[in-house]
Amino acid sequence: MILYVVGRLLAAVPTLLIVAIFIFGLVHIAPGDPAILIAGDNANPEQVDKIRERLHLDRSLPVQFGIWFGNAVTGDLGTSVYSGRPVTELIAQRVEPTFLLALYTIVLTVIIAVPLGTIAAWKANGWLDRAIMGFSVAGFSVPVFATSYLLIYVFAVELRWFPVQGYKALSKGPVETLVSLTLPSIALALVFAALIARVTRAAVLDVIHENFVRTLKAKGMGTRRILVTHVLKTAGVPIVTVIGIGLAALIGGVVVTESVFNIPGIGRLTVDAIVRRDYPVVQGIILFFSLTLIAVNLVVDLSYALFDPRVRG
Amino acid sequence: MSAPPLLKVENLSLRFTGKTGSLHALSDVSFHVEKGEILSFVGESGCGKSVTAMSILRLLPRSGVSYPTGRILFDGADLRTASERQMQRIRGGRIGMIFQDPMTSFTPVHTVGMQIAETVAQHRGVSHGQALKRARQMLDLVRIPDAARRLGAYPHELSGGMRQRVMIAMALACDPELLIADEPTTALDVTVQAEILALIDDLRRELGMSVILITHDLGVVAQVADRVMVMYAGRIVEEGCIEDVLARPSHGYTAGLLTALPLPGPHNHRTRLAEIPGAVPRLDREIDACVYAERCAFAEARCRSGLPSLAPAGASHRAACVRADAVAAAMAGNDIVRAWA
């Protein structure tokens, strides 16, 4: 078990290096002088020179990478070209809403999708299965912003159950925070749940015809226990994998949702940074997302061992 | 008057209906199981042994299966009309079942201790700790060494024979009155087969339970069964106590099985009984002749013109064969028959 964990941790190191090189290269792959690119169209030559100096663009590429990587490891991702503030600080300020939004979305998704997918598989090809899979296709094909506006119209404008937009920080009370994040989380969860429900159904269907299910019936176990304690746990590995992959897909959704609901998270920071060509911030955000995904992958890998004793080796 | 049988199946017929038509999987099957005896079902693949067993516990899917006739009386109550809740109490409680492939018959992701214990908890409503204690006792009962440690083993960590022992322990954990064993030794190698059979035989004596033992193998039957029921194409073709049937086989199909059986000896591994020439009839319609006539070495014209009913062929012995006497006479020279006569 410990060997397995250490192995997974080591396997993440090369991934990290590749990500770092990619992010570093990002500014240099673009055609033209990165300094001019960063400075923008209206900059004068002095400004361009200053940027070149600050980003060490006059040195050789490997040296530049060394400097950048060394700084990044110590948490220094440079400063924003736009506001002049450290990138790390900008990101840290925006982490809370995004993190909570993602977490809330995942919890909602799992609560909705795993039971629905399981029921669909259990009643495979019945009307309930068709209804659930129909919902899942719909959830997947409607864009996030469309569901978001629909949710806002119904639950915020008409029913007034939730605020139209905005975010209440945790420091002002967790209930307020939860309320402010409910509609955006639902909007995201609908897409995400469509995916997870499908995968759950497929994974459960794979398992439900196995001999051990017949044994459980022959032992007098009830349907619910058979499905939850035995079938779902056996089918757990593919489901958790897709939840992990789905999280990557979620990042794109977070950017859109934060814009629609005016939530001051990383998604909004991303949009702003791209519009302003604030390259250090863009780099920092990509690095942050990459690290998050690597961490999620690690957690997913480790959870395999939790579900399946055969993985522990 | 003898005690009423524990299980009495009367005129059971079963059809699988699907888009492609219907399959007469069982036709007019009647038999009983006495308290404390081992009744064995034999017959080649597809003859309906498993389907009969699954019908008793109602383990077949509900859609696509119909029972035109029949009752299944367990301790006097008809299981065909029992509620799902009653069935749930009987399954694993009063009737235990074990299956052919002990590898795939366990949940792969739970320990065997948990899987035995949950059965106990389900039927006895005891605490987890007590259920685990019972699981340990059961592993001892099926002679698994180092039982306390094995409780924490996952199915893939045990050998095939060990897994089948655990399977038996699980099926017997709630003291069932009837154990249904569907080819419990087919997936195991020969020496382990004999051990498992001996274990089942011992346990039914120790615990006083009845056993339905399903097998392809007449050798297995001869070893442990009290009575035998020979099935062919969804019908019972011969049935009786083991001494009578083996000493005086009275159906062409039983004769075929006995002839195909390799003699006991050091180099004779038991093989599946597929050596009888010809194929099993299609079961997509009612057959009004002897189902075995097409392959039977004893068949005459009258075998193909009417359905023979099960008629007495001895004191506790019935056969559905109009040539019963001729079969018995012809088989008198067979080694197995001579050994039992």
Ligand SMILES: Nc1ncnc2c1ncn2[C@@H]1O[C@H](COP(=O)(O)OP(=O)(O)OP(=O)(O)O)[C@@H](O)[C@H]1O
């Ligand atoms: N779920 C099902 N749907 C349709 N037909 C089935 C189903 N289960 C069994 N059958 C058919 O019913 C007949 C009897 O099958 P059964 O499994 O009882 O045979 P068996 O005697 O146990 O054979 P084996 O020795 O191979 O286990 C076979 O023709 C089989 O194809």
Ligand SMILES: [Mg+2]
């Ligand atoms: Mg079978």
